[in-house]
Amino acid sequence: MWRxxxxxxxxxxxxxxxxxxxxxxxxxxxxxxxTPARAYAPPAERKRFYQNVSIAQGEGGFEINxxxxxxxxxxxxxxxxxxxxxxVAVATEWDSQQDTIRxxxxxxxxxxxxxxxxxxxxxxxxxxxxxxxxxxxxxxxxRVEEPEALAELQxxxxxPVAEWAERRYSVEIGSSTxxxxxxxxxxxxxxxxxxxxxxxxxxxxxxxxxxxxxKSIVLTLGLLDRHLTVEQAVLLSxxxxxxxxxxxxxxxxxxxxxxQELRARTAAGTLFVHLxxxxxxxxxxxxxxxx
Amino acid sequence: MAALGSPARTWLxxxxxxxxxxxxxxxxxxxxxxxxxxxxxxxxHRVTSEKLxxxxxxxxxxxATYLCLLRSIRAHVALHQExxxxxxxxxxxxxGLVGLKLPQQPGGKGWEP
Numbered sequence: 001m002w003r004x005x006x007x008x009x010x011x012x013x014x015x016x017x018x019x020x021x022x023x024x025x026x027x028x029x030x031x032x033x034x035t036p037a038r039a040y041a042p043p044a045e046r047k048r049f050y051q052n053v054s055i056a057q058g059e060g061g062f063e064i065n066x067x068x069x070x071x072x073x074x075x076x077x078x079x080x081x082x083x084x085x086x087x088v089a090v091a092t093e094w095d096s097q098q099d100t101i102r103x104x105x106x107x108x109x110x111x112x113x114x115x116x117x118x119x120x121x122x123x124x125x126x127x128x129x130x131x132x133x134x135x136x137x138x139x140x141x142x143r144v145e146e147p148e149a150l151a152e153l154q155x156x157x158x159x160p161v162a163e164w165a166e167r168r169y170s171v172e173i174g175s176s177t178x179x180x181x182x183x184x185x186x187x188x189x190x191x192x193x194x195x196x197x198x199x200x201x202x203x204x205x206x207x208x209x210x211x212x213x214x215k216s217i218v219l220t221l222g223l224l225d226r227h228l229t230v231e232q233a234v235l236l237s238x239x240x241x242x243x244x245x246x247x248x249x250x251x252x253x254x255x256x257x258x259x260q261e262l263r264a265r266t267a268a269g270t271l272f273v274h275l276x277x278x279x280x281x282x283x284x285x286x287x288x289x290x291x
Numbered sequence: 292m293a294a295l296g297s298p299a300r301t302w303l304x305x306x307x308x309x310x311x312x313x314x315x316x317x318x319x320x321x322x323x324x325x326x327x328x329x330x331x332x333x334x335x336h337r338v339t340s341e342k343l344x345x346x347x348x349x350x351x352x353x354x355a356t357y358l359c360l361l362r363s364i365r366a367h368v369a370l371h372q373e374x375x376x377x378x379x380x381x382x383x384x385x386x387g388l389v390g391l392k393l394p395q396q397p398g399g400k401g402w403e404p
Contacts, residue, residue: 092325253374260367267360
């Protein structure tokens, strides 16, 4: 009875298929767990098979060692990341696994695996196109007309963000209450696409991931430019749901669950992009200035 | 619009999360690579006193994002354990819910090996 009340979006499907986590963040995640004896029994989880997690610096970047073994991606490549901070965070993820390994808690590892393996085999242009495509169905641009309180809330919360994006990138975005959505001028698409092109391939994987999670490219740009915090972006993305929760009450095992999961993924994606985009030269200068 | 709060609060939050992460392993959190890296990063950027220092803001934003990540993963796992981690009930338990018991057949059901 309760299940029919849940909107069966992405998270809803996951509620039914949990806890099979996969290690790559591709949208079409694999088929449901191959038939255990019962219809739904938690599949056997891998136990933690290592004591120590350490970081080593190789030629290509930083690698993670589980005891004496090198960590590898699902595509059997050696796991190498360009940024030390990212390596530390990934090592912390692996180290925080207690008796069993839970892949669904290791978002940064998943993102790195996706960047290394590129399982969907998309190039930079395809990733950019995938992200900019969300502009046509951007959450921020879809407004309701009733209930009036929700329409007002959307204007109050989403208008400032849309205006910020329009000012920052000198584009027009607008909003719409029709089912067809806003009409985005081609120039806006071009400007945003060329802005995204300045990011590296790794960063773009992260950006596309965040856009898919938040269902909004405007909110993602707000995160990338540090205009919004993760909590704010998630709230804005789930504005209607939060409105309904305030009105009708919160169901902990669904609403809180989804909110925390969305926050985790968005935070991981944002951190991933920032860590992949920063350059070490900036850090060195600051260290010298303070030293 | 970035309501980041104060760096001190973010720092304390991060320490707390690291403590939680390492509580189970029993290793002191000060030994972890994450702690050492964070100390180095916060110290390096603390010296500039300008409030508008962009690098400081960038670091603080990264730290706050990482804190959000750790917190939400912990909350998510806790919720999952509590509400979705138990799997399905066995046939005996399901029968017991409505006050029934499965029949005992000492000789087996005939078609079982």
